[in-house]
Amino acid sequence: MSNLSALQGKHIVLGITGGIAAYKSATLLRLFIKAGAEVQVVMTPSAKEFITPVTLSALSQKPVVSEFFTANTGEWHSHVDLGLWADCMVIAPATASTIGKMANGVADNMLVTTYLSAKSQVFVAPAMDLDMMAHPSTTRNIESLKSYGNIIIEPQSGFLASGLTGKGRMEEPENIVEVVADFFASRSDSSLAGKKVLVTAGPTYEKIDPVRFIGNYSSGKMGFALAEECAARGAEVTLVAGPVALTTHHPSIRRIDVESAREMLDACTASFPDAEIAIMCAAVADYRPEQMTDKKIKREHTEVPTLRLVKNPDIAATLGKAKRPGQVLVGFALETDNEVANAVEKLERKNLDYIVLNSMRVAGAGFGTDTNAVSIISPQGTVKDVPLMSKDRVAGEIITAITQKN
Numbered sequence: 001m002s003n004l005s006a007l008q009g010k011h012i013v014l015g016i017t018g019g020i021a022a023y024k025s026a027t028l029l030r031l032f033i034k035a036g037a038e039v040q041v042v043m044t045p046s047a048k049e050f051i052t053p054v055t056l057s058a059l060s061q062k063p064v065v066s067e068f069f070t071a072n073t074g075e076w077h078s079h080v081d082l083g084l085w086a087d088c089m090v091i092a093p094a095t096a097s098t099i100g101k102m103a104n105g106v107a108d109n110m111l112v113t114t115y116l117s118a119k120s121q122v123f124v125a126p127a128m129d130l131d132m133m134a135h136p137s138t139t140r141n142i143e144s145l146k147s148y149g150n151i152i153i154e155p156q157s158g159f160l161a162s163g164l165t166g167k168g169r170m171e172e173p174e175n176i177v178e179v180v181a182d183f184f185a186s187r188s189d190s191s192l193a194g195k196k197v198l199v200t201a202g203p204t205y206e207k208i209d210p211v212r213f214i215g216n217y218s219s220g221k222m223g224f225a226l227a228e229e230c231a232a233r234g235a236e237v238t239l240v241a242g243p244v245a246l247t248t249h250h251p252s253i254r255r256i257d258v259e260s261a262r263e264m265l266d267a268c269t270a271s272f273p274d275a276e277i278a279i280m281c282a283a284v285a286d287y288r289p290e291q292m293t294d295k296k297i298k299r300e301h302t303e304v305p306t307l308r309l310v311k312n313p314d315i316a317a318t319l320g321k322a323k324r325p326g327q328v329l330v331g332f333a334l335e336t337d338n339e340v341a342n343a344v345e346k347l348e349r350k351n352l353d354y355i356v357l358n359s360m361r362v363a364g365a366g367f368g369t370d371t372n373a374v375s376i377i378s379p380q381g382t383v384k385d386v387p388l389m390s391k392d393r394v395a396g397e398i399i400t401a402i403t404q405k406n
């Protein structure tokens with residue numbers, strides 16, 4: 001279902017920087033206007049080398065802003081006013097240079113000053129050559145933008161202007177418009193207002209000794225995206241997080257940090273009675289060492305140690321047993337074979353209402369990535385296949401699917 005109508009009457013600042021993909025910004029602008037949005041274009045000086053302000057002002061029916069002053073009249077362009085006017089800012093294409101300036105507050109042009117003044121949601125659609133995209137400085141700068149709460153619209157892999165093939169191609173304008181429309185649609189969606197939601201996220205660490213543990217590669221990104229999505233729809237969210245390097249943004253998220261499966265279980269059993277919806281997204285360690293030594297196990301003077309493991313509690317199954325009528329319990333499954341059949345078996349065994357099957361087959365899905373592809377399954381069968389997209393958007397699809405009947 002398209003949410004394009006959510007763009008009606010919205011004020012969008014479209015930031016355009018100097019990259020080949022700037023030619024696509026005209027299409028992007030056209031699509032925003034067609035959906036009923038009002039668009040103010042802000043260009044960096046070098047963007048004008050790639051697309052003319054005349055094209056953009058004709059399409060937006062507004063003069064394009066690029067300099068701090070209009071040279072012949074001395075009129076000052078207020079980035080503060082623009083920042084306040086905007087319901088959102090979309091920077092597409094965003095070059096490595098502009099991303100670096102945004103990440104570090106280098107306010108030497110109208111686009112970056114407007115960005116720093118913007119009070120609303122900012123979307124950033126990077127576009128650059130694959131090696132620039134893969135450089136640690138770009139990665140670090142993009143991580144900084146995410147930590148400021150900006151939404152990164154991931155570039156796609158494909159044929160690049162340089163003639164090379166790889167990740168760095170700006171997302172297609174149609175998809176950028178959809179991401180922005182989904183954002184406004186979910187913001188105006190208060191379907192979870194007054195509801196309490198419990199989400200688990202990340203791995204658990206099971207101590208072997210004071211400096212070693214058993215863990216896994218879960219980044220927590222999917223669970224955090226689900227928590228943000230529920231909060232955006234009006235819910236009061238309790239997010240029980242294993243050890244992850246992530247931050248939350250929405251004020252309605254209460255975060256409880258835990259380390260082990262048993263700590264996660266305690267936090268969950270305390271919150272579950274009040275929750276209308278519980279989503280078990282954590283990658284809980286199935287086993288823990290039978291004993292934790294309080295002194296570091298030394299390499300010298302010891303035999304090679306044998307690690308005896310014992311089973312951890314199954315948090316999802318424990319909540320499944322305690323579930324009251326009306327409570328919705330959602331689990332995740334990562335399967336390598338007989339995916340759907342195994343997921344359905346897991347759903348039944350743990351008394352879940354839905355299970356979200358992570359695809360192991362799709363590149364870019366699963367642990368650590370910013371994207372995911374899943375199937376949402378109910379006891380009646382597959383509810384929805386969600387193709388590869390950002391974990392933020394996957395979160396939206398999951399919440400829509402599991403709340404349809406509530």
Ligand code: CTP
Nearest residue numbers: 280281282284312313314315316331332333334
């Ligand atoms: N889960 C849990 N507590 C555990 C293990 C899993 O709450 N100790 C939850 C996960 O958060 C997920 C679901 O159960 O929502 C399925 O997790 P998964 O690891 O796929 O299932 P397991 O029961 O561990 O089965 P297996 O590893 O044998 O596939």
